[in-house]
Amino acid sequence: MSQTVTFYNTSSDPKQVNKAITPAKPENNAVTYYLTRPCNVINPVITTSYDSSFASANYCHIGSPFNRYYYIKNVNLIPGGKMEIICEVDPLMSWKGDRTNPGFLQSKATIIRAENPKSSQGKDKKPTLVADGKFPLHTNKREIFIDNFADTPFYSNDIQNLRPYILTTIGGSSSNSSTPQPIGGET
Amino acid sequence: MSTNESIYGAQENWSPDHFSYVGNDRSKMFLIAYFGEGRKIQNIDFSQGSLKVGLIEGKLPRGAATSKGYYVEKPIDASLSYCGLGSNSVYSKLQYFVPSATMFENGIVHTDSRLITNFAFTERYGSKNTLTLQDSGTGTNGSSTRFAPKGLMSADTSGVGGNKNQFITPFAQIPIKNCVLCPTIVACSGFDETAGSCTDVHKGMLWDYLDDTQQKNYTTHPYILAIGFQPWYTPNVDTIDAETGKPTVDRTGVAGNNDTISRQFSNVAILSALDVANGMAANATNPDAGQLKDIYCYWFTFSDNANPTNNSNSAMIFGASVCGYGNGSTVGMLTTTNTSPQNYGIIFPHPNMVWRKATDNNKRGFCYIEYYDGLQEWIRRQIACFGLFFTDDKQTALNGALNDEKMFLGTLVNGIGNGDYTNGEKNELQPQWTWETSNDSTYDAKNPPKVDPNLYNGKMSAHALQTFGTATDRYNLSAISTQLSLLPKLWDVMEMAHPDIESISYTLDRFLTMNPIDAIVSLQYLPVKDMGSGDTTVFLGNYDTQISALKAKTSILYDCGTYEIFPTFGDNWIDREVKITLYLPFCGTINLDPEVYMGQTIKLEYAIDLTTGTCSAIVSIGDTITDIASGTCAIDLPVTGIQQQTLNSELFNANENTKQLKINNSFKGFKSLMNAVTSINGNPMGAINGILGTAQDWYNIDQSEKIADYNLQHTMIPTRMIGANGGLTGAMTEMYPTIIFERPVIDPNYNEKDYGHSIGFACCETGNIGSYTGYIQATNVDLSGFNATLQEKQMIKELLLGGVYVG
Numbered sequence: 001m002s003q004t005v006t007f008y009n010t011s012s013d014p015k016q017v018n019k020a021i022t023p024a025k026p027e028n029n030a031v032t033y034y035l036t037r038p039c040n041v042i043n044p045v046i047t048t049s050y051d052s053s054f055a056s057a058n059y060c061h062i063g064s065p066f067n068r069y070y071y072i073k074n075v076n077l078i079p080g081g082k083m084e085i086i087c088e089v090d091p092l093m094s095w096k097g098d099r100t101n102p103g104f105l106q107s108k109a110t111i112i113r114a115e116n117p118k119s120s121q122g123k124d125k126k127p128t129l130v131a132d133g134k135f136p137l138h139t140n141k142r143e144i145f146i147d148n149f150a151d152t153p154f155y156s157n158d159i160q161n162l163r164p165y166i167l168t169t170i171g172g173s174s175s176n177s178s179t180p181q182p183i184g185g186e187t
Numbered sequence: 188m189s190t191n192e193s194i195y196g197a198q199e200n201w202s203p204d205h206f207s208y209v210g211n212d213r214s215k216m217f218l219i220a221y222f223g224e225g226r227k228i229q230n231i232d233f234s235q236g237s238l239k240v241g242l243i244e245g246k247l248p249r250g251a252a253t254s255k256g257y258y259v260e261k262p263i264d265a266s267l268s269y270c271g272l273g274s275n276s277v278y279s280k281l282q283y284f285v286p287s288a289t290m291f292e293n294g295i296v297h298t299d300s301r302l303i304t305n306f307a308f309t310e311r312y313g314s315k316n317t318l319t320l321q322d323s324g325t326g327t328n329g330s331s332t333r334f335a336p337k338g339l340m341s342a343d344t345s346g347v348g349g350n351k352n353q354f355i356t357p358f359a360q361i362p363i364k365n366c367v368l369c370p371t372i373v374a375c376s377g378f379d380e381t382a383g384s385c386t387d388v389h390k391g392m393l394w395d396y397l398d399d400t401q402q403k404n405y406t407t408h409p410y411i412l413a414i415g416f417q418p419w420y421t422p423n424v425d426t427i428d429a430e431t432g433k434p435t436v437d438r439t440g441v442a443g444n445n446d447t448i449s450r451q452f453s454n455v456a457i458l459s460a461l462d463v464a465n466g467m468a469a470n471a472t473n474p475d476a477g478q479l480k481d482i483y484c485y486w487f488t489f490s491d492n493a494n495p496t497n498n499s500n501s502a503m504i505f506g507a508s509v510c511g512y513g514n515g516s517t518v519g520m521l522t523t524t525n526t527s528p529q530n531y532g533i534i535f536p537h538p539n540m541v542w543r544k545a546t547d548n549n550k551r552g553f554c555y556i557e558y559y560d561g562l563q564e565w566i567r568r569q570i571a572c573f574g575l576f577f578t579d580d581k582q583t584a585l586n587g588a589l590n591d592e593k594m595f596l597g598t599l600v601n602g603i604g605n606g607d608y609t610n611g612e613k614n615e616l617q618p619q620w621t622w623e624t625s626n627d628s629t630y631d632a633k634n635p636p637k638v639d640p641n642l643y644n645g646k647m648s649a650h651a652l653q654t655f656g657t658a659t660d661r662y663n664l665s666a667i668s669t670q671l672s673l674l675p676k677l678w679d680v681m682e683m684a685h686p687d688i689e690s691i692s693y694t695l696d697r698f699l700t701m702n703p704i705d706a707i708v709s710l711q712y713l714p715v716k717d718m719g720s721g722d723t724t725v726f727l728g729n730y731d732t733q734i735s736a737l738k739a740k741t742s743i744l745y746d747c748g749t750y751e752i753f754p755t756f757g758d759n760w761i762d763r764e765v766k767i768t769l770y771l772p773f774c775g776t777i778n779l780d781p782e783v784y785m786g787q788t789i790k791l792e793y794a795i796d797l798t799t800g801t802c803s804a805i806v807s808i809g810d811t812i813t814d815i816a817s818g819t820c821a822i823d824l825p826v827t828g829i830q831q832q833t834l835n836s837e838l839f840n841a842n843e844n845t846k847q848l849k850i851n852n853s854f855k856g857f858k859s860l861m862n863a864v865t866s867i868n869g870n871p872m873g874a875i876n877g878i879l880g881t882a883q884d885w886y887n888i889d890q891s892e893k894i895a896d897y898n899l900q901h902t903m904i905p906t907r908m909i910g911a912n913g914g915l916t917g918a919m920t921e922m923y924p925t926i927i928f929e930r931p932v933i934d935p936n937y938n939e940k941d942y943g944h945s946i947g948f949a950c951c952e953t954g955n956i957g958s959y960t961g962y963i964q965a966t967n968v969d970l971s972g973f974n975a976t977l978q979e980k981q982m983i984k985e986l987l988l989g990g991v992y993v994g
Contacts, residue, residue, distance in 0.1 A: 015962075016992045042978055091979040092986060097957075102972045104983050105957030105993065109968035113947030113990070115961030118954065131760045132949035136934035136942075142766075143932050149924040153745035153793045153802075154772050154820065155714040163719060165664040166739050166797060166821075168708040170728045 003064065005046060005085070006030040007057035017092045017105065019069070024057040033062070033085070041066050042089050050081045060087065068094040189626040190359045191266035194246050195236075196221025198626075201359045202235060204310060209436075210425030214623040215365040217420070219310055219356050222246045229346035236310070238263070239353030243343045256341040265305045267357055268632035269574070269625035272303035273605030276572035277504055279303055280810055282534035295534065298810055304603075305632040308502075310356040361575070361625035364432035365424060367594070368577035369440065369584050370566050371415045371501045372396045374408040378543075378553060385412065385553065392440075394581040397563065405558040412555050413506030416570050416577070417441050419584050432576070432589035504569040505537045507554040537565070538788045538809050539751060560758045561786050568606035571597035574619060577608075590614050602630030659708050660726055661739035661798070663719025706730075711800060712822040714922070717743060718797055740797055747791040747924050752784045755930060760949075762786075766929040771804040772922050774818035779806075783813065791924055795820065804924070947990065956987070960994030963987075 007024035023029040031054070033046040044062060048054065058072050070087035077083050097103020111117070119128045127135065155162055192198060200221035201213075208216055219236035223244035226233055233239045241247040241263075249257050272278045282295045341353065370393035375385035389396075389403040393414075396404055418441055421427060421434035428434075534540070539556045556562075563579060570577045578584050580593035587594050596614040598607040614620055622628065706727040719737025726732070754762040767779040771791075779789075787808045795802040800821020806814040942948070947962045956965055965987040970980045 013992065015986070015990060018993075041976060089979060089982075091975060091982045092991060095973055095975045095979065095983060097973060104968065104970055104973070104987070105955070106972070107956055107969050108953065109956050109965040109987065111950060111952045111954060111956075111959060111963050111965050113962070113964040114950050114952070114959055115943040115947050115963065116959060117948050117950035118952050118959075119950055120948070127759045127761070127948040128950045129758075129760050129763075130949040130951045131763070134946055134949075135761070136937045137761070137764070138932040138934065141932040143928075143930040145928040145930065147750070147926050147928075149750055149791055149926070150748035151745075152747060152772065152923045153715055153717075153743065153795060154922040155716060162716075163663045163665045163737065164712055164714050166709075166711045166713055166718060167662045167664050167725065167736070168659050168710075169662070169726060170659060170706045170708060 003033050004030045005033045005048060005063065006061045007054045008059040008061070009057055010059040014071070014090075015092075017096050019059065019090070019093050021059055025051075025053045029053070030063075036084070041068065044070070044087050046085050046087070047078070047082055048085065050077065050083045054085075055083055059090075060085065062087065189266065190220070191264050194220075194241075194264045194266070195357075195359045196223075196246075198360075200235075204234060204236070204356070206420075207422055209423045212424040212427070215362045215420075215424035215427055216360070217358055217362060217366070217418075218360040220359040227346075228344065231346035233346070233353065234310075234356050236356040236359065237353060238355045242353070256345070263307070263357065265632035267307040267359065268305045268630065269361065269628035270599050270630050271603040271632065272306065272572045273600075273603045275568065275606040276303065276604070277535045277537075277569060278306070278572075280536060282536050298536075307357040308361060309358065362420070362424075363575065363619055363622040363624055363627070364589060365420045365427055365434075366418045366575055367420070367438060367584055367587075367589075368416045368570050368573065368575050369393070369419050370570060370577075370579050371417055372411060373413040373506070374403075374405075374411045374558075375555075376403075376408045377410065385410075388412070392581070393563070393566065393579050394584075397579075409558040410555045411505070411558060411562075412553070413503060414566060414569075415501035415503045415506075417501040418575075428588065434586055437585040503535050504566070505535050505540075505556065507534050536809070559786070560754070567595060567608060571595065571606050571608035572604035573597055574599045574604040576614070576619075589620070596620070599630070602628070662723065662725050662736035663739040664725070664734075664736050710824045712824055713795075713797065713800055713820055715743070715795055715797070715820060716745070742794065742796050742798075745793045745795065747793060749788050749790045750926055751788045752779070752781075752786065752926075754785050755928075758786055761931055761933070764931045768927040768929070769806065769814075770921065770925040770927065771816050771818075772924060773802055773820040774804040774816040777806070777814055777816050779814070784808070789813070956993060962990060962992055964990045 007029050008021040009024055010019045010021045012019040012021075031048050031051070033048045035045075036047045037045060039045045044066065046062065055075050055077070059069065060072055061069050069090040071090055072085055073088050074086040075083055076086070095103045096105050117128050155164060190198075195201075201218035202221065203213075203216045204219045206217055219234060220241075221235045222237070222241035223235065223246070225235040225237070225240060228239075238247060242249055242257075247263060251257060274280070280298055282298045371391070372393050373388065373390045374396065375388045377386040378384070379386060387403075387408065389408050391403070395401050396408070398404060399406055419438040420441070421436050421438045423434065423436040426435040534554060537556050539559065541553075541555055541557070543553055543555075567577070567579065574597040576589050576594060576596050578587065578591075578594050580587070583591050583593040589596070590612050592611045594614060595608045595610045596617050596619060597604045598609060598617065599619070600607075609617060619628075717740075719739050721738040723736055723738050724731055725734040725736050752767065755765070756762045762785045763781050765781050765785070767781055767784060768776050769779055769791075770776050790807045792805045792807070793802055794805060800819045801817065802820045803815055803817045805812055806816075944962055947964055956963065956968070966984075968984060968987055970983060975983065
């Protein structure tokens with residue numbers, strides 16, 4: 001069983017699922033590793049022969065038996081032309097999956113925040129309808145806007161020339177008694 | 188329920204007519220009924236499913252005979268309906284206007300409010316076909332949309348004349364899994380209001396209109412004149428996936444020229460009884476000709492223009508119809524010309540509809556809505572009312588499965604579609620998923636579900652007092668100078684009350700009382716417009732004072748107009764944080780829930796009872812009343828000592844209210860009022876004189892800009908009013924209904940792009956993680972299916988919860 005490790009450099013944020021990785025060397029950047037002490041799949045420590053390009057790498061892929069991507073947390077140089085690579089698994093890159101090998105990108109989940117929510121895709125109407133406590137709204141500022149309806153049933157001025165009085169008298173003789181009307185109807 | 192084969196013919200005889208199918212699976216075909224063999228009459232082809240053949244064959248009941256033929260007086264059998272249309276459908280609230288020179292002033296004269304329990308899709312015929320009221324003519328085409336209580340058929344041996352309803356051909360079967368409704372739209376870039384024409388009218392599918400990479404889209408052509416929908420289907424019926432309805436050959440929209448050969452889908456024939464129109468003039472241009480009564484209503488909602496071509500393969504859900512709606516150059520236009528013999532124009536309403544006339548004369552104008560963010564959802568909900576599969580995504584329309592993410596299915600509750608819908612795999616949970624055709628529906632239009640009484644969709648139509656007469660006369664008196672002329676006259680009246688027997692008799696004859704002042708029942712100040720109509724003179728009992736006045740109305744309903752509550756922040760959650768307060772003169776303030784009102788156009792009306800001064804401000808959205816606030820806008824002016832005490836009490840209360848409102852400058856009015864009261868020396872006439880004099884002060888108050896400014900300001904923060912302000916205090920405040928928005932303020936340094944990238948927008952959606960791009964935070968993730976260690980899966984969960992960048 002060939003135990004190889006491939007060295008890369010990445011400038012991607014650890015939160016990036018698909019890391020942008022470049023080989024630590026243009027060629028022959030995969031070397032055989034061996035173990036000098038017990039190690040586990042999450043934080044393996046492996047030993048390789050010294051190479052300055054590898055020593056300055058910050059990312060690697062450890063092949064069989066782990067087959068995972070790892071951050072290089074530290075490098076210890078060992079006398080005799082060896083170096084010890086201290087790694088930590090990158091579960092995002094390692095288990096993102098693809099069409100043939102499902103990973104967590106194919107998993108269903110509840111998306112609680114998103115840069116591009118589906119509810120706003122196709123139209124520029126971000127943010128979404130879900131209230132957002134992190135949104136930078138001023139807590140003590142309010143913008144006031146006042147507007148009137150176009151019309152009012154009430155006199156707002158010029159009462160002098162209008163008819164604001166209703167006089168009710170004992171009736172029955174003037175042919176003026178109130179006539180039933182539909183609401184809003186004319187007499 | 189299944190289509191009644193005793194009327195519409197045996198199923199095996201139903202025909203695809205002019206649809207050109209490849210294959211034999213009839214369950215995937217639109218099929219027309221079979222009343223009998225189709226036939227040619229006077230060189231005109233009548234299909235086997237046409238009403239003409241149905242009447243000749245005795246399958247449909249004949250009505251009264253006329254010299255030109257006979258009427259169709261009853262709706263066609265209700266078994267064609269596979270569902271009903273609920274109160275949220277525009278078909279349940281069609282609006283009508285009367286084409287005339289004053290139609291823009293008169294506006295909508297009637298609005299339906301009903302459930303459509305019985306409707307049918309029909310085949311189009313030629314450029315236009317419908318039931319129509321027109322009962323003469325020799326053409327073979329009807330008109331675009333008609334109001335038709337009675338369809339007139341020509342004689343059995345005649346192919347022309349009548350009112351052309353005889354061509355109408357209802358579908359006896361809709362293929363559920365080969366029918367996807369797709370929205371269409373007609374829009375223009377602007378208006379030439381002088382010429383009364385629309386600029387660059389564009390007709391197309393909604394999906395193209397919403398694509399801003401298209402040359403004509405919602406930004407270039409924001410004025411929408413009509414919206415419709417048309418079914419898409421695949422002609423290769425034998426290769427449709429039996430489970431998912433996915434076609435092997437792309438679906439296509441129904442198409443056909445304006446001829447009698449290539450007729451295909453068009454029209455929604457509403458067959459529910461239109462009892463709400465009882466009493467309306469049968470002919471608006473000749474209202475004395477008779478009234479509509481016991482109508483079996485046939486509305487054909489043919490939309491000549493709400494489709495991507497100029498052909499009639501689309502049914503309407505928004506727009507104006509009938510008048511001047513005939514061709515592309517005048518699409519969307521309302522005009523007074525060519526009104527005969529139409530009785531009413533029809534509006535398929537939308538809350539944001541604008542009704543605007545051209546400036547050159549009163550004969551032309553437009554009905555339109557402007558594009559807004561929520562339009563797509565509004566269209567979806569309207570199409571959903573029909574309970575069929577639909578989509579507004581082109582690729583899904585072409586070849587999508589019926590359970591694809593962008594395939595929708597209208598939800599039917601007790602067989603009624605009310606605008607809700609599902610999408611994707613949830614479509615499989617709806618009963619329509621198991622239907623092959625519309626005949627698999629269990630909905631029974633002959634016995635429709637009862638209307639939920641909580642779905643109040645009507646509006647007040649009568650004054651509570653309208654059935655009562657009164658023993659009083661009521662006058663609307665003019666302003667102060669006229670008022671003051673009343674007072675000397677009243678002094679004259681008082682002099683009549685001399686205590687000799689003759690005078691007593693005279694006084695009793697005139698006033699029914701020994702004290703003439705008692706002939707005055709009340710005197711009220713109401714700052715209300717248009718309270719009177721019809722000239723008269725003031726009578727005190729039987730005594731004519733010769734003072735001119737108007738007869739007072741009992742009540743008025745005053746339309747204050749509409750107001751669009753427009754989402755400022757793009758219809759997102761921030762708009763839900765806006766506080767909306769409506770200040771209603773004399774009725775206090777009400778808070779409008781932004782969840783309900785944002786994006787809506789509200790209508791405000793005041794119903795004012797002029798006998799008591801009680802007023803109610805009625806807020807509505809469309810035809811649905813959403814809020815009512817009440818108050819009193821009358822101020823009783825005392826004419827006796829007892830009434831004076833009442834006024835004193837009112838003044839005290841008003842004073843307290845005024846303190847509360849801090850309307851300092853308005854105390855001038857109260858001061859004058861108080862002076863008037865304190866100057867009274869037990870003489871009731873003096874009371875009138877004094878009180879009336881204060882009206883001048885009120886007038887002055889209203890002229891004061893300073894107070895007017897204050898009145899406006901006092902409606903600002905904090906806008907809270909416990910109960911309504913009464914007549915006295917109300918008269919001193921802002922007289923226009925006022926809407927106040929208190930909007931959140933976003934940090935000026937906020938950058939949407941940066942925020943989305945580093946924090947993400949709150950969304951709470953479900954889906955595959957890989958279907959997103961950029962930053963996400965996720966929870967409830969299902970990590971089965973790959974062999975990471977338990978610790979790694981825990982790490983992945985924590986990382987997803989804390990936020991990762993995908994895609």
